[in-house]
Amino acid sequence: xxxxxxxxxxxxxxxxxxxxxxxxxxxxxxxxxxxxxxxxxxxxxxxxxxxxxxxxxxxxxxxxxxxxxxxxxxxxxxxxxxxxxxxxxxxxxxxxxxxxxxxxxxxxxxxxxxxxxxxxxxxxxxxxxxxxxxxxxxxxxxxxxxxxxxxxxxxxxxxxxxxxxxxxxxxxxxxxxxxxxxxxxxxxxxxxxxxxxxxxxxxxx
Amino acid sequence: xxxxxxxxxxxxxxxxxxxxxxxxxxxxxxxxxxxxxxxxxxxxxxxxxxxxxxxxxxxxxxxxxxxxxxxxxxxxxxxxxxxxxxxxxxxxxxxxxxxxxxxxxxxxxxxxxxxxxxxxxxxxxxxxxxxxxxxxxxxxxxxxxxxxxxxxxxxxxxxxxxxxxxxxxxxxxxxxxxxxxxxxxxxxxxxxxxxxxxxxxxxxx
Numbered sequence: 001x002x003x004x005x006x007x008x009x010x011x012x013x014x015x016x017x018x019x020x021x022x023x024x025x026x027x028x029x030x031x032x033x034x035x036x037x038x039x040x041x042x043x044x045x046x047x048x049x050x051x052x053x054x055x056x057x058x059x060x061x062x063x064x065x066x067x068x069x070x071x072x073x074x075x076x077x078x079x080x081x082x083x084x085x086x087x088x089x090x091x092x093x094x095x096x097x098x099x100x101x102x103x104x105x106x107x108x109x110x111x112x113x114x115x116x117x118x119x120x121x122x123x124x125x126x127x128x129x130x131x132x133x134x135x136x137x138x139x140x141x142x143x144x145x146x147x148x149x150x151x152x153x154x155x156x157x158x159x160x161x162x163x164x165x166x167x168x169x170x171x172x173x174x175x176x177x178x179x180x181x182x183x184x185x186x187x188x189x190x191x192x193x194x195x196x197x198x199x200x201x202x203x204x205x
Numbered sequence: 206x207x208x209x210x211x212x213x214x215x216x217x218x219x220x221x222x223x224x225x226x227x228x229x230x231x232x233x234x235x236x237x238x239x240x241x242x243x244x245x246x247x248x249x250x251x252x253x254x255x256x257x258x259x260x261x262x263x264x265x266x267x268x269x270x271x272x273x274x275x276x277x278x279x280x281x282x283x284x285x286x287x288x289x290x291x292x293x294x295x296x297x298x299x300x301x302x303x304x305x306x307x308x309x310x311x312x313x314x315x316x317x318x319x320x321x322x323x324x325x326x327x328x329x330x331x332x333x334x335x336x337x338x339x340x341x342x343x344x345x346x347x348x349x350x351x352x353x354x355x356x357x358x359x360x361x362x363x364x365x366x367x368x369x370x371x372x373x374x375x376x377x378x379x380x381x382x383x384x385x386x387x388x389x390x391x392x393x394x395x396x397x398x399x400x401x402x403x404x405x406x407x408x409x410x
Contacts, residue, residue, distance in 0.1 A: 001298060001302070002301050003298070004263075004269055004270055004275050004294065004297065005260065007256045007259055008260065008269055011253055011256040014249040014253070015249065015253075017245065018234050018237060018249075019234070019237050020230075020233075025225075027295065028225075031293070031294065034256070034257065038258065041256075042254065044219040044222075045249075045250035045253050045254050048219070048220075048235070048246050048249065049246060049247065049250050051212045051216040051235065051238075052238060052239065052243045052246040052247075055210065055213065055239065063209050064209055064213055066211055066212055070209050088236070090232065090236070093207060093208070097206070097207060
């Protein structure tokens, strides 16, 4: 791509470093900004800079937060004895939007993945084990992705906390609500039969 | 979408104002920036601000430029008597990348579109007519999109400059190189038969 302006080239290069954005998309976005009032670009740049420089992570659950402790952890109405272990902040947002969980979270910051060079020491596992050891947690819910890396991480954490004898569970895997059986993959369908639930329980939830 | 941080929410909102970027994509991009060194965000923000505040448009062709006259207009090796009329800077880049055009450009900044409220006065048409009137141009090539708006704009400009009796042409419409005939639409195929070119000419180009 040949640019008539160094400023334009520079902006396109920086934007195209974002994941999933190629040079053409970057050019489209940058030209859009040029057509908008310059305030738009100012607000965008400032929002990104403020976020990057001033953001904190909650010292208790490692969720992204503006304060030292996040809104969820300081909420006394929530049950602090049940902790849901998730990969990252997007999972917290997804579970929060269901309004079905009233406990606290523990954000690992990823999952164990030897291929991507992520080991247990790169994740917030030690602080989770410490929390369990201190006796403040009664139940741990594993809510990681249903992938090999997710299962590995679940198992690694389980092995570390097994000796403390607290309740552990994983979120249910099964056929998505609204899905046709014939299009479900065999593993999911198989698991959903093995882990079937009493019919009376299913109509209540 | 519920955010645990105002800074995060603000950044996601600003990013999602960009065209084709929804809240989820914006969140993915913003979280990516948080995982990168803070220099990345700094360079991105600065590049966008510099572009928006310091960019100029070439006073001759209205192309985006770092200087008062763009690199193409000040290049004395180019034929300033042939001017290619295009919609926007992306078309300049597309034609430049073919290395098949040695003249200058005239960037209209859009096309006449009553539906979007774009009239002739919103485009760089007057300055084009002035250029033609001054006698510095021998040939005008219309290279606008082959849409109703593009054709309307072509025709509007043609009517304005008709009296000055300079050569005018439009870029050829036809079957794309590498395309199968059976999948071409009727209008394109029809035009490509009406505007057929001598075989000898086709094998030379």
